[in-house]
Amino acid sequence: MEQRKEVKNILVVDDELDMLIFLSNLLMAEGFTVIEAKNGTEGITKARKNPPALIILDVMMSEESGIQIYRLLKFDKQLKRIPVIMLSAIDRDTFSHYQKFESSQPGQSVPEPEAFLEKPPEAEELINIVLELTSMDKNHD
Numbered sequence: 001m002e003q004r005k006e007v008k009n010i011l012v013v014d015d016e017l018d019m020l021i022f023l024s025n026l027l028m029a030e031g032f033t034v035i036e037a038k039n040g041t042e043g044i045t046k047a048r049k050n051p052p053a054l055i056i057l058d059v060m061m062s063e064e065s066g067i068q069i070y071r072l073l074k075f076d077k078q079l080k081r082i083p084v085i086m087l088s089a090i091d092r093d094t095f096s097h098y099q100k101f102e103s104s105q106p107g108q109s110v111p112e113p114e115a116f117l118e119k120p121p122e123a124e125e126l127i128n129i130v131l132e133l134t135s136m137d138k139n140h141d
Helices: 017-029 040-049 066-075 092-103 123-134
Strands: 009-013 033-037 054-058 084-088 115-118
Touching (some): 009 017, 009 040, 017 123, 033 040, 040 054, 040 066, 066 084, 084 123, 115 123
Parallel strands (some): 009 054, 054 084, 084 115
């Protein structure tokens, strides 16, 4: 008898409709439930209402920076343990440099995201990372 796996919610925050559709379809094809948000504020609101197993967050959005939203997530007591995949048109080195600069401010240190992928992500690589992060034990520190 096949064991039924728990369906997990994934929050996708991206202001590009094409990318939102691509990511949603890819994740739904793998059996995940997708919660979509077109900006960071909407994403945080939806995450608080229905905490997801994982968040995929665009770095560069028109209304607010994904880096700012990431920082808000990591300082939020309810949301800080949710793994985050940062998705961006900028390269990882540029992102890391900015992240380190922001974390150098007193009391502003945040951990690196669990994963960083450049846009457009390779479907197989993204799914492998999502599967790995959503199968992790939620009680780890």
